[in-house]
Amino acid sequence: MMKEVSNNFFFILLCILFSAGFISAQNYQTRTGHLHVMSSNRVMDIEADNYQVQSKLNPQTGEITFTGLTKSFEMDNGTLDRAFNSKRVNLNGYPKFNFIGTIADPSLIKFDTPGKYKIRVRGELTVGDLKRQTSANGHVTVNADKTIRAESSFVMKIEEFNVERINGMMKKRIPSSLGINFNSLGISRDIKIDLKLNYRKRR
Amino acid sequence: MNKLFKILIYFVITLIVVLGIGYLVVRNMPKASTKNVKAELSITAEDLYSQFSGNEGKANKDFVGKVITVEGDLIDSFTDEQGNPAIILGNQDSDLVFVTLYSSESEKLSSLPMDSKIRIKGTCTGMLSEVTINKAIVTE
Numbered sequence: 001m002m003k004e005v006s007n008n009f010f011f012i013l014l015c016i017l018f019s020a021g022f023i024s025a026q027n028y029q030t031r032t033g034h035l036h037v038m039s040s041n042r043v044m045d046i047e048a049d050n051y052q053v054q055s056k057l058n059p060q061t062g063e064i065t066f067t068g069l070t071k072s073f074e075m076d077n078g079t080l081d082r083a084f085n086s087k088r089v090n091l092n093g094y095p096k097f098n099f100i101g102t103i104a105d106p107s108l109i110k111f112d113t114p115g116k117y118k119i120r121v122r123g124e125l126t127v128g129d130l131k132r133q134t135s136a137n138g139h140v141t142v143n144a145d146k147t148i149r150a151e152s153s154f155v156m157k158i159e160e161f162n163v164e165r166i167n168g169m170m171k172k173r174i175p176s177s178l179g180i181n182f183n184s185l186g187i188s189r190d191i192k193i194d195l196k197l198n199y200r201k202r203r
Numbered sequence: 204m205n206k207l208f209k210i211l212i213y214f215v216i217t218l219i220v221v222l223g224i225g226y227l228v229v230r231n232m233p234k235a236s237t238k239n240v241k242a243e244l245s246i247t248a249e250d251l252y253s254q255f256s257g258n259e260g261k262a263n264k265d266f267v268g269k270v271i272t273v274e275g276d277l278i279d280s281f282t283d284e285q286g287n288p289a290i291i292l293g294n295q296d297s298d299l300v301f302v303t304l305y306s307s308e309s310e311k312l313s314s315l316p317m318d319s320k321i322r323i324k325g326t327c328t329g330m331l332s333e334v335t336i337n338k339a340i341v342t343e
Contacts, residue, residue: 031301031331032283051283052303054331071267071328072337078232085235085268085326095263095329196284 028057028148028199033066036194037073047076055197057148062106064121064150066197067098094128101134109140111148116141121152132156138195148199156191237338238305240270242324248275248292248334252299255330266327266334273300273336274322274343277315288312291333292321301333304340311341 033053039046050073055066075081101123103109109117122135138152246254251273255262275292283289288309292300302323304312315321325339 031333032281032289032303034284049285051285051287052301052328052331052335052337067331069329069331069335071326072335074234074337077230078234079229081234082232095267096331198284 026201028059028201030055030197030199033068033195033197035066035068036196038192038194039190044077046080048073049076050074053195053197055150055199057150057197057199059106059109059111062103063100064103064123065098065100066195067096069096070094070127097125097127099123099125099134103140109142111142112146114142114144119150146201150197150199151195153192153194156193235338237270237324237326238340242272243269245272245274248273248299249294251327251334252297255334259330263329267329269327270324271327271336272322272324272342273302274320275300277317277319277321280312280317290323292323293333298333300336301331302336302339305338308339308341315341 031054032051033055035050035053037048037050050068052072053066053068055064057064073084075084101121104120104122109119117140119138119140120135121138123133125132125134134156136152136154138150138154141149141151143149251266251271254265273292276294277290278293278298279291281289283303285306287306288304290302290304290312291298292302302325304323304325321341322343323336323339324342325336328335328337
């Protein structure tokens with residue numbers, strides 16, 4: 001009788017320990033992250049938003065990944081948005097962007113205690129066949145309902161040849177009858193990026 | 204001389220007005236919308252997902268950028284960062300299609316029970332962990 005009680009006790013204890021470990025090891029995820037991109041030229045700001053960014057955050061390792069589709073971007077300017085969504089703009093070579101990185105010292109974030117924590121993330125950003133090591137500052141907010149919000153704003157300087165490549169692509173796709181000078185009206189080397197991710201625990 | 208000057212003035216004014224109207228049209232043109240666009244094809248959520256998971260490159264060429272109608276079971280509903288409704292079409296085993304709807308669809312969506320079969324129309328943007336549809340409306 002005593003042995004049976006003892007066995008049951010250990011079984012329940014193991015279940016509690018296992019489930020506690022499982023819960024704390026659960027990843028956070030979102031499908032509705034927001035990526036705002038802004039580039040300026042001599043005449044206007046070119047802004048675009050993507051509200052379909054998927055992201056995962058592992059609270060144990062600090063690994064953070066996000067990925068999105070280039071066709072999910074909505075340009076702020078209606079004319080550019082129509083040109084971007086037209087069939088003439090073929091983005092088959094650049095269908096996705098992807099970031100895999102790590103939060104420096106994730107143990108400083110108490111994922112079970114509401115609060116706001118400064119973070120630094122370092123990782124690799126891939127757009128089509130272009131890869132780039134990058135890092136950014138941001139902050140993580142642990143809400144009372146245990147959801148997590150991560151935010152970061154940073155400026156990314158892109159290489160001259162990539163600026164020429166993108167402006168060249170736009171020049172090829174946008175009708176020449178519009179007479180747009182892409183040297184002064186194309187994208188600039190500095191791209192301002194704002195990222196907002198509202199995580200909830202994985203289903 | 205006086206007549207030539209007048210013609211020049213009219214020409215400059217006309218040019219300024221035309222450029223001004225052109226600038227306003229370019230600045231204020233509404234974004235691309237799928238609401239009044241006829242769907243190019245109709246497909247079930249299961250078929251669409253299997254096309255992308257089978258050969259993503261081919262499916263990108265076949266579906267991305269096109270306005271399509273997708274039919275499937277509504278299994279999850281939430282809102283995105285700009286407050287627009289977002290839904291998942293899928294089955295008991297997996298999430299198949301992720302859809303972001305226009306904010307105007309909130310009321311229609313709230314009347315639909317979970318697990319009901321629905322039909323949406325929107326632009327296919329590709330595949331992440333599910334096939335992704337943007338700028339969608341509920342058609343049925």
